Amino acid sequence: SHGGISVGEDGASHQMNEDFALMRVIPGMTVMCPSDFVEAQKMVKAAYELNGPVYIRFGRAATPIIHDEDFDFRIGQAEMLQDGTDVTLIATGIVVPEAMEAAKSLAEEGISARVLNMATIKPLDKEAVIKAAQETGHIVTVEEHSIIGGLGEAVAAVLAEEAPARLHRIGVRDVFGHSGPAAVLLHEFGLDAEGIAKETRRFLEKQK
Secondary structure, three states, X not given: OOEEHHHHHHOHHHOEOOHHHHHHOOOOOEEEOXXXXXXXXXXXXXXXXXXXXXXXXXXXXXXXXXXXXXXXXXXXXXXXXXXXXXXXXXXXXXXXXXHHHHHHHXXXXXXXEEEEXXXXXXXXXXXXXXXXXXXXXEEEEEEEEEOOOOHHHHHHHHHHHHOOXXXXXXXXXXXXXXXXXXXXXXXXXXXXXXXXXXXXXXXXXXXX
8 A cells, every 4th residue: 555656755765666577577467456436346256266466556545436336357458548649648557547537538639548547567468568559550558657667568468479569668767756745746657638638748759
């Protein structure tokens, strides 16, 4: 419950921005991070039924509910929340709703963004990443975690080996976290809708 920068009100010493990286390297470990309360409930049930070790990071900050109760969660399967043709936003955890809002903002500027909820970071849904790379050509990963060793690097490995595409990682950039309210810190680190849209625009502009 102390993963990410959004627990900043407890102080920077309590933030864990390296947990995905630490857990991914353990052989056989399943690593997951839910985007809302509904997904968290179903994720815990799936973890209980899985034969093997599981690490789940739960966000503590209040987030919008983006799933219905009949949502079918499956370990290792990405969820397409919105289709798009120009760029794919691959997000995990509490920044998934922010990525969805960023996609709406980009749409107003004529940028069509696909949004994938990558709730399982290991094993990663390689097929969804490859499909996104082939169909949109540009990938942006969004995580409340260091860009080192987390979702972004997991996606980068798939792209390098299977489907080369332009990639930009949004997350904590090799710095320690800061103390402060969750919303303020998400904005400071560019992990709110405004920051994600801004970084995505900048990334796409550089490709022209």
